[in-house]
Amino acid sequence: MRIALLGGTGDLGEGLAVRLASHTDHEVVIGSRDPDAAHDAADAYRATVADHGRDVKVTGFENAMATDRADVVVLAVPPYTVADTVDSVAGGLREGNVIVTPAAGMCRDDDGAHAHLPSAGSVTALVAEAAPAGVDVVGAFHSLPAGRLADLDAELGIDTLLVGDDDRAKRVVSGIVDDVDGLRALDAGELANAAEVESLTPLLLNVARQNDARDLGVSFR
């Protein structure tokens, strides 16, 4: 499968890119608003994966071009830019494509991070509203620690939750996740359940901060 990581020059994009390129046979394409940044990031990720003994192709393009011919498009962008990002790549999306949204609406104060959901109810719902007809949306990757993904020597042993209204799309994402050693996908139900899933992101930040931990993930057991 061809997986485009839009905003793929950021921390989560890096983590997903190197894990997918290292552990799976999917083709990884890095997208960015800046094609040079996308190209440079792709080169860096390819080098990281090569250092760990696997020689694979990772390419980088401007977001719309990265989306072209992709099967799965991950919106690794800030929550307030998800709708604009979908609009900017809509021309390259085809029926059956799957958009994955890992962003969580958050605000911060002295106490920590707090869920701050958009009026649509969740960022996942916002993406579903922006997606072209025939393109399915799955909320996923909210609880994945970017830095730990990016470090290919780090153990994972953690879960990611999937929400969305289309079972086929969730199966596609679940299949990709389960190809990565140490990651497990768990269905958390319909789009209506996205708010609780997105609330994991501020929760994990707060628990990490209070316990001098970094890059915490979560396991349901």
Added chain:
Amino acid sequence: MRIALLGGTGDLGEGLAVRLASHTDHEVVIGSRDPDAAHDAADAYRATVADHGRDVKVTGFENAMATDRADVVVLAVPPYTVADTVDSVAGGLREGNVIVTPAAGMCRDDDGAHAHLPSAGSVTALVAEAAPAGVDVVGAFHSLPAGRLADLDAELGIDTLLVGDDDRAKRVVSGIVDDVDGLRALDAGELANAAEVESLTPLLLNVARQNDARDLGVSFR
């Protein structure tokens, strides 16, 4: 320490009672609005613990009497009754007592369970407003699977998060939790962070339902 489990005839009360009586040296007192129900439950829990080789005292009383001389009071009652329950036992609370609140504001629809927080911001905040001066409140136990706690043969290996504004009170609760084999307490910060912690309860219910799992817990790793 003397730990009163108000609403202790319910599922979480049972789970906490048998684990605390079985794994720790704390004195467990079951509280209920109905003293006979409290007494019967205490007898049943004591028998369960005895079946697993430990002969300890578990007593049962009406809530206010159970609270008398308790060091820690757990409100294992439905979220909409927390304030009334605190009021009904306030006469027995002394300065330095710790109230623990595990309740989460939730609603349910066809899709699953959803966070439904009170106007105070969280059930924990509601309890903090109702607590007498000098009595500290800790939100905890939201993510603990009651049925698995109640089955003393079941493995745990799970965490519970603590929120609250008083560090001493959190240390008291943390000490109790860590006395139970397979349970770990993790600080999630101040009372202001309670909403995200309470959102774990509907999330766990949704994940369990979608995956035909029962009594899921969570581990931060």
